[in-house]
Amino acid sequence: MALLEIRDVTRHFGDYTAVDHVSISIEAGEFFTLLGPSGCGKTTLLRMIAGFDLPDSGQILLDGEDMVGTPPEKRPVHTVFQTYALFPHMTVADNIAFPLRMAGKPPQEIRARVTEALDDVRLPSFANRFPHELSGGQKQRVALARGLVNRPRLLLLDEPLGALDAKLREEMQIELINLQKEIGITFVFVTHAQDEALALSHRIAVMNRGNVEQIDEPSKIYGFPRNRFVADFIGKISMMDAQVMEAAPSHLKLDIGELGEVITAGKEGVKPGDKGVMAIRPEQVRISHPSNGAQLKNHFLGTVHDFLYIGDVTTYIVELSNGTHIEALLPNSAPGRATFFEVGDLVGVSWRHDAGIFLHD
Ligand code: ATP
Missing domain, CATH: 3.40.50.300 (P-loop containing nucleotide triphosphate hydrolases)
Structure with missing residues (x-):
């Protein structure tokens, strides 16, 4: 009891x-x-x-x-x-x-x-x-x-x-x-x-x-x-509109409009045609020079819109071609250096296929 x-x-x-x-x-x-x-x-x-x-x-x-x-x-x-x-x-x-x-x-x-x-x-x-x-x-x-x-x-x-x-x-x-x-x-x-x-x-x-x-x-x-x-209230998270194309237990394939497709973790109760958002935490997003990782799934090009140096990490806000903002977190392992990328730099962002979360509208 x-x-x-x-x-x-x-x-x-x-x-x-x-x-x-x-x-x-x-x-x-x-x-x-x-x-x-x-x-x-x-x-x-x-x-x-x-x-x-x-x-x-x-x-x-x-x-x-x-x-x-x-x-x-x-x-x-x-x-x-x-x-x-x-x-x-x-x-x-x-x-x-x-x-x-x-x-x-x-x-x-x-x-x-x-x-x-x-x-x-x-x-x-x-x-x-x-x-x-x-x-x-x-x-x-x-x-x-x-x-x-x-x-x-x-x-x-x-x-x-x-x-x-x-x-x-x-x-x-x-x-x-x-x-x-x-x-x-x-x-x-x-x-x-x-x-x-x-x-x-x-x-x-x-x-x-x-x-x-x-x-x-x-x-x-x-x-x-x-x-x-809950996603928005707890911690930081980036979201983009998405519609489910394929729903398997191991993964979902989502249509994210002009950006193409994205693969996320599988989720119960999701079926093709469902609408919602793809959500991704900043620490799951890799930010790199644009050519690195171009062969990967869930890889998108964007430009650095802003960055925020907070000592242990720097948060980058990357604007994708459709205007979506994705936050990426990079640990500052080089002392005295606040940023690896500057505002306006062309960069690639990517994440593991099981790091993204689909959330219904
Ligand atoms: P906070 O973190 O600001 O304390 P809370 O989540 O604890 O917020 P509550 O104090 O439980 O919220 O209030 C919930 C709602 O009920 C609020 O809109 C508040 O204005 C209202 N409320 C609480 N007590 C009364 C009361 N005695 N008379 C009228 N409205 C009340």
């Missing part, structure tokens, strides 16, 4: 449907992420799991028990917010102890559990500090410790790293992964940052306009996006 089962949950605000018949099952011990753009309904869904808001229809079951009639404080669930929500006039230890005091635990147990929680988040010597004496990352760790001290079945995290700068965020991401692994509590994490979702999660639900578009492991979401929304 799943630890958390969201069954056909819908929530309206007036005429607006913020969450639209969503069903998700989360297993015990999972690091599960709700990912989507601003306004897609992820926070509304999280609030309903926590009990701060109620579904108009559907069920939320924890360990098989319907939670809808249970108030937030009675659910074995704790929420960690982006804003930390620490009490400024209380020490770190008192902040962490707060949920235990509310639950009427004896002082000795409270002391032991606070010490344990501070160890869990690697702040053993911070018990007597006040929140204003902490950095952003330390505040977030105290908020996490407070979330863990009551040993909830489920820890909900609402954009917990959103307020941190990039370097600290990465550090906290690694800590979150390790912490979750060590303590084994199920995490439901909300973010609009796709890189964060890919880096942290066992599975991701990609949401859009109140709907779940795909639930999968990060590598599946990135490598086999189910539709155009």
Whole structure:
């Protein structure tokens, strides 16, 4: 049985449907992420799991028990917010102890559990500090410790790293992964940052306009996006209009108009005549001098329209003869050199026949 089962949950605000018949099952011990753009309904869904808001229809079951009639404080669930929500006039230890005091635990147990929680988040010597004496990352760790001290079945995290700068965020991401692994509590994490979702999660639900578009492991979401929304939202991808000519289990042959044909990976549920797009990730595209690879399939000529040097790699935007833009990524293995090609250069782009993805309209 799943630890958390969201069954056909819908929530309206007036005429607006913020969450639209969503069903998700989360297993015990999972690091599960709700990912989507601003306004897609992820926070509304999280609030309903926590009990701060109620579904108009559907069920939320924890360990098989319907939670809808249970108030937030009675659910074995704790929420960690982006804003930390620490009490400024209380020490770190008192902040962490707060949920235990509310639950009427004896002082000795409270002391032991606070010490344990501070160890869990690697702040053993911070018990007597006040929140204003902490950095952003330390505040977030105290908020996490407070979330863990009551040993909830489920820890909900609402954009917990959103307020941190990039370097600290990465550090906290690694800590979150390790912490979750060590303590084994199920995490439901909300973010609009796709890189964060890919880096942290066992599975991701990609949401859009109140709907779940795909639930999968990060590598599946990135490598086999189910539709155009997921492909476009997660990572970079170039697309061109395409119509299926041939559909075999091992490959598809697509008509891409005046550019000719392209071969992509096979895909279930695709038949000749289907319309959609051919999509390709930048790191799958090889960019080379125009004569190299002319004999290959999936080889097209174009001109460098733009490039973007970002240190470890340079991204080239290549314009094909029909105006389509294809992004190609080249690692910068020669130090001090930003580009191998200049704007206006004639180049060839190509990719393996199984690297392209066909996505229906
Ligand atoms: P963000 O990343 O910006 O927080 P989100 O994906 O978490 O976005 P929600 O906060 O769940 O999105 O909101 C989904 C939609 O429901 C939005 O259009 C929002 O304006 C609307 N909404 C949320 N709460 C309410 C409310 N209490 N009353 C009216 N509309 C609401």
